[in-house]
Amino acid sequence: MNLKLRTFSELLSTTIGLTLLSSVALQSWAQNQASTEKADIPRAKVGVVLPSSATTFPAGDGADIANSHCLICHSAGMVLLQPALSESQWQTIINKMRTAYGAPLPADQINALAAYLSKIVSEQDAPASATTK
Amino acid sequence: MKRSNSNLYRLSRRNFVAQAGQLGIAGMLGSLSWTARSDESIDLPFWNGQRELVTNFPQKGAMILQRTQPALLETPFEVFDQGVFTPNDRFYVRWHLPNIPTFIDPDVFRLKIHGRVGKPLALSMHDLLHDFPRVQIAAVNQCSGNSRGFFKPRVAGAQWSNGAMGNALWGGVRLKDVLDRAGVDSAAVQVRCRGLDSGILPATPNFMKSLTLDHARDGEVMIAYEMNGEPLPLLNGFPLRLVVPGWYATYWVKMLAEIEVLDQPDDNYWTAKAYLIPDTPGANITPVQKDVKMVPINRMVPRSFFTNLKDGAAVKRAQALKVRGIAFGGDTGVDKVMVSADAGHRWQEARLEMDHGKYSFRRWEIALRLANAGPHKLMVKAVNNSGMAQPDDANWNGSGFMRNAVESVSLQVS
Numbered sequence: 338m339n340l341k342l343r344t345f346s347e348l349l350s351t352t353i354g355l356t357l358l359s360s361v362a363l364q365s366w367a368q369n370q371a372s373t374e375k376a377d378i379p380r381a382k383v384g385v386v387l388p389s390s391a392t393t394f395p396a397g398d399g400a401d402i403a404n405s406h407c408l409i410c411h412s413a414g415m416v417l418l419q420p421a422l423s424e425s426q427w428q429t430i431i432n433k434m435r436t437a438y439g440a441p442l443p444a445d446q447i448n449a450l451a452a453y454l455s456k457i458v459s460e461q462d463a464p465a466s467a468t469t470k
Numbered sequence: 471m472k473r474s475n476s477n478l479y480r481l482s483r484r485n486f487v488a489q490a491g492q493l494g495i496a497g498m499l500g501s502l503s504w505t506a507r508s509d510e511s512i513d514l515p516f517w518n519g520q521r522e523l524v525t526n527f528p529q530k531g532a533m534i535l536q537r538t539q540p541a542l543l544e545t546p547f548e549v550f551d552q553g554v555f556t557p558n559d560r561f562y563v564r565w566h567l568p569n570i571p572t573f574i575d576p577d578v579f580r581l582k583i584h585g586r587v588g589k590p591l592a593l594s595m596h597d598l599l600h601d602f603p604r605v606q607i608a609a610v611n612q613c614s615g616n617s618r619g620f621f622k623p624r625v626a627g628a629q630w631s632n633g634a635m636g637n638a639l640w641g642g643v644r645l646k647d648v649l650d651r652a653g654v655d656s657a658a659v660q661v662r663c664r665g666l667d668s669g670i671l672p673a674t675p676n677f678m679k680s681l682t683l684d685h686a687r688d689g690e691v692m693i694a695y696e697m698n699g700e701p702l703p704l705l706n707g708f709p710l711r712l713v714v715p716g717w718y719a720t721y722w723v724k725m726l727a728e729i730e731v732l733d734q735p736d737d738n739y740w741t742a743k744a745y746l747i748p749d750t751p752g753a754n755i756t757p758v759q760k761d762v763k764m765v766p767i768n769r770m771v772p773r774s775f776f777t778n779l780k781d782g783a784a785v786k787r788a789q790a791l792k793v794r795g796i797a798f799g800g801d802t803g804v805d806k807v808m809v810s811a812d813a814g815h816r817w818q819e820a821r822l823e824m825d826h827g828k829y830s831f832r833r834w835e836i837a838l839r840l841a842n843a844g845p846h847k848l849m850v851k852a853v854n855n856s857g858m859a860q861p862d863d864a865n866w867n868g869s870g871f872m873r874n875a876v877e878s879v880s881l882q883v884s
Contacts, residue, residue: 380576380595382575384573385572385573386572387527387528388538412539415628418629419518421624441671
């Protein structure tokens with residue numbers, strides 16, 4: 338499981354890393370172009386670096402499943418900042434991730450993950466939750 | 471790797487405060503409708519509402535972090551007190567899919583128009599800037615799920631407060647002019663727009679949204695290359711973004727790169743299955759209501775907000791109180807803004823400030839004098855030019871879309 342996640346996020350950070358190298362140079366280039374005629378403004382090159390999140394799921398039964406399957410397409414904030422939802426509401430969400438977006442989560446892990454998420458998310462409303470999501 | 475530090479646009483906390491001071495932003499923090507716990511976190515007024523205030527996103531100032539990847543950034547509400555247009559660097563950000571290009575060379579970029587057209591086109595930025603009339607429109611861009619965090623019972627999705635909206639002066643070309651150049655086939659029924667973003671797994675559907683051909687050719691829908699007189703920030707869709715005045719932001723495709731003219735109604739996931747609302751007035755149902763007919767979300771509805779009053783603030787009895795805020799009519803202009811100082815028993819009409827067009831925010835202002843000591847509930851309600859008023863009671867639907875109930879703040883008068 339974790340192996341799969343690592344591959345995905347490594348792939349992601351390599352891409353970001355490469356973009357980073359080129360974008361530092363390009364940003365200065367874009368700034369130099371800022372004085373071009375107004376109508377031509379949208380033609381200056383733009384390179385940026387997007388922040389990434391290192392937040393993983395809190396320890397507990399099911400954290401492994403969440404870490405390997407719920408950080409592939411979005412960072413943890415999508416999950417941890419939800420309201421307190423029931424297990425069956427989480428089952429519905431997890432199924433949507435599988436059917437609508439292609440999350441590769443085996444069907445026999447849905448219930449365990451839903452139980453874990455409904456527990457940890459409802460315990461979220463504490464100052465400790467203010468870490469990068 | 472410390473990515474944020476290599477970002478030229480990033481301001482250190484100290485720099486930000488210094489610059490904010492120069493711009494007069496620091497002084498406005500007191501008018502927040504919730505409490506900022508520290509420089510770096512903010513409590514949105516609902517359960518699990520603590521959020522970081524971040525400055526490490528490119529071309530963005532301080533924003534409320536809802537999700538890092540793909541970015542969901544909310545505009546802190548005090549920004550709306552500062553002017554009728556939302557500055558580009560404070561404009562909210564909302565992406566669905568994680569692969570967002572981080573480098574764009576407008577000299578290489580092409581906008582493709584294909585499908586049921588006489589002549590497929592691949593337009594360069596130069597073509598768009600020089601071969602088509604340039605038009606401008608002031609328009610509110612609001613997420614379908616703006617204010618979702620206030621739904622009762624709560625629903626899943628991005629847990630926004632009221633800052634998933636903004637108003638900008640958009641500059642660009644009419645979608646109609648571009649379609650005419652390509653020559654639309656008589657069999658065409660819809661126009662499907664796609665941006666450069668994509669999912670990380672091939673199974674995730676690409677983000678695409680469609681408009682009917684008539685809507686696409688109404689002369690108002692535009693392809694914007696400017697936002698408030700500047701190129702769009704990358705996170706708001708550089709180099710091109712569809713602008714669909716009066717309609718929810720889900721249609722305003724960012725990094726617009728492909729326009730496909732269809733001869734069948736679009737059946738892609740994001741148009742046909744996502745962003746559906748109950749086909750009821752105000753998209754309002756009860757949580758137990760079943761078998762409701764669902765339709766794609768479409769026109770916006772009127773809203774209004776206080777921008778200079780903090781919930782729970784103490785004011786002096788009989789003291790002149792200048793109250794101000796913003797309103798918008800949704801798919802048409804603001805007819806009037808009504809303010810009540812007694813929980814909705816009596817209403818007074820606010821003075822509307824300059825009109826920037828029917829799709830824009832409109833600032834309003836009213837002077838109140840609260841004669842009696844004690845708690846006062848102030849309410850604000852907009853009525854649009856079609857006679858549609860904000861409802862007193864909030865709507866509910868399972869996706870948390872289209873909230874537009876009357877807003878209120880409580881003041882303690884002594």
